[in-house]
Amino acid sequence: MNIKASPHAGVRGPADHSIRDQILLAADEHFSYYGYGKTTVSDLAKAIGFSKAYIYKFFDSKQAIGEAICHKCLSSLLDKVREALGEGSAAADGLRILFTTIAAGSTDLFFSDRRLYDIVIYSTGEKWPSSQEYERQVRELLKNILRQGRETGEFETRTPLDDQCRSIFLAMESFVNPLLLQHKLDGIPAAIDDLIKLVLRSLTP
């Protein structure tokens, strides 16, 4: 599998966003209906009324199309998180909001568009750049919240920030990683609440 280095890898050709979006929209529908594995670039071409060659002017493979869809999907999830985080709340609330919003958004996607969720799972399993970028950004959001809590004296500072960040990400990973989340859908709010309480006990100054 041809793994590229950026979430926009494989996107190429004329800078005509409306055509690119049209291809993505058709691909999204096709993947949602027939599944990512069963859809070919020829199917997409037929559905949109473009030639296969024309589609290849915009995306260099089916994976590049899948990547763009995953990127859009995960970016929109992260936008929701950033919006929910807002500004000025205590770091403890930030932790709660971060993981609750991610889990809620992912669960919504799982139940409302299972086949799209399956592409996201696929991208996570294959370590596509889109899912790696998502993970990197979740870690960054987490680190910012921890930094804030350390600065205000809300969290302990004996443990290095990187160690705190890495271990908390591991503790919460089942609710961030779509591959794991699919097995943890029962009792999510209570489980996150329990885990956040444990994490906060670990951060006591």
Next chain:
Amino acid sequence: MNIKASPHAGVRGPADHSIRDQILLAADEHFSYYGYGKTTVSDLAKAIGFSKAYIYKFFDSKQAIGEAICHKCLSSLLDKVREALGEGSAAADGLRILFTTIAAGSTDLFFSDRRLYDIVIYSTGEKWPSSQEYERQVRELLKNILRQGRETGEFETRTPLDDQCRSIFLAMESFVNPLLLQHKLDGIPAAIDDLIKLVLRSLTP
């Protein structure tokens, strides 16, 4: 699917352990080779040279045979944990040993007998009694270690024991639950070490 109430559910008939074991051994080999889903009770009967009716004297379904194999497999994993836990070590070491031994044993199984691991995954996904009993016993081992640490003053006692136990199990679940572990095989020792340190910080008196 006919879910039974105990790990021995579906096991019946004459109390002849050697024949029961012979059936389990043949089933284990067959499942390991052809997979649980593709093996029928008729296949097993042929392989052992028994009639199908005779096998049904000992197990009332294919699931009952699968259950017995999972039970054996998970019991042997728990035996290793109990042996490693030994006696007299500090509660912090106990926590480390508990989760490290479980993860190591499960990883060994994953790499040495993938198809058997797949039956265990199947049993976890379907919440078979064998895997539920395994989870119950891991929680019990965890609770005993926490109780010991609370009694010796090694761990804090402000948080109720049940809350500590539930949240720590959640934090470590990816290394206990075979369904989750299959996605977490990279970097296990370091990840467990990080998580145990977080858990110990949360238990500081």
